[in-house]
Amino acid sequence: MNAVSKVYGKGKSAVAALREVSVTLPKGGFTAVMGPSGSGKSTFLHCAAGLDKPTAGTVRLGGTDLSGMNETKLTELRRERVGFVFQAFNLVPSLTVEQNVTLPLRLARGRTDRALTDRAWLNETLERVGLGGRTTHRPAELSGGQQQRVAIARALITKPEVVFGDEPTGALDTMTARDVLTLLRETVDTLGQTVVMVTHDPVAASYADTVLFLADGRIVDSLSAPTATAVAERMTRLGAYV
Numbered sequence: 001m002n003a004v005s006k007v008y009g010k011g012k013s014a015v016a017a018l019r020e021v022s023v024t025l026p027k028g029g030f031t032a033v034m035g036p037s038g039s040g041k042s043t044f045l046h047c048a049a050g051l052d053k054p055t056a057g058t059v060r061l062g063g064t065d066l067s068g069m070n071e072t073k074l075t076e077l078r079r080e081r082v083g084f085v086f087q088a089f090n091l092v093p094s095l096t097v098e099q100n101v102t103l104p105l106r107l108a109r110g111r112t113d114r115a116l117t118d119r120a121w122l123n124e125t126l127e128r129v130g131l132g133g134r135t136t137h138r139p140a141e142l143s144g145g146q147q148q149r150v151a152i153a154r155a156l157i158t159k160p161e162v163v164f165g166d167e168p169t170g171a172l173d174t175m176t177a178r179d180v181l182t183l184l185r186e187t188v189d190t191l192g193q194t195v196v197m198v199t200h201d202p203v204a205a206s207y208a209d210t211v212l213f214l215a216d217g218r219i220v221d222s223l224s225a226p227t228a229t230a231v232a233e234r235m236t237r238l239g240a241y242v
């Protein structure tokens, strides 16, 4: 991402959510994004993932420049090359676990064969997230942690270049959150999956390789091999807990 700015609104009511942010998120790495409320974390994630267009600057995914893409191309890119995990799981209630997980494959144009032939990858993914025995359950029959595991499997099924998480553990209790973070960590360590996650929680951020700190639309700090204590201390310095 190079010199990315995002302004919401016009004239007097304009809000600069990102101000010339330049950063490279390492392939095969786990990056957490933290910052006080309103610092631009969600905007950063949305611009990086092609969910929102920057007002200025360029965003690249792998070798692809997202700037010139129309909405159709961006939709295709989001379906095939990125995965998303949200705080609210966002599963389809009427579909089984397996149907939810394979939804991105069925939505991708011309990928029906892949959905059928990639049975081994589907099974491996369901096993990896610990849902091998629950493929015919519906979301309402699962705990919050299990539902988020379904969402993670759904994000991984297309073998995306990046998995983006927006507060993926925000709705989970502490123990369940740790399981989900361990799972995300494993996808980085064993699959070489690139993960970028916005979080408010220093413990969650400590599972990442690097934490980026945003304040007032700028990256103001970063921390490698973070501990929860070190992250909390930087956040306090940014005035996040005042």
Ligand SMILES: Nc1ncnc2c1ncn2[C@@H]1O[C@H](COP(=O)(O)OP(=O)(O)OP(=O)(O)O)[C@@H](O)[C@H]1O
Pocket: 008, 009, 015, 016, 017, 035, 036, 037, 038, 039, 040, 041, 042, 043, 044
């Ligand atoms: N759609 C929008 N229209 C107008 N202003 C917006 C919009 N989305 C975000 N903003 C503003 O942009 C700034 C950054 O918002 P953003 O949601 O990216 O911050 P955040 O760090 O994710 O906040 P939080 O931690 O509270 O979720 C804020 O001042 C916010 O009010």
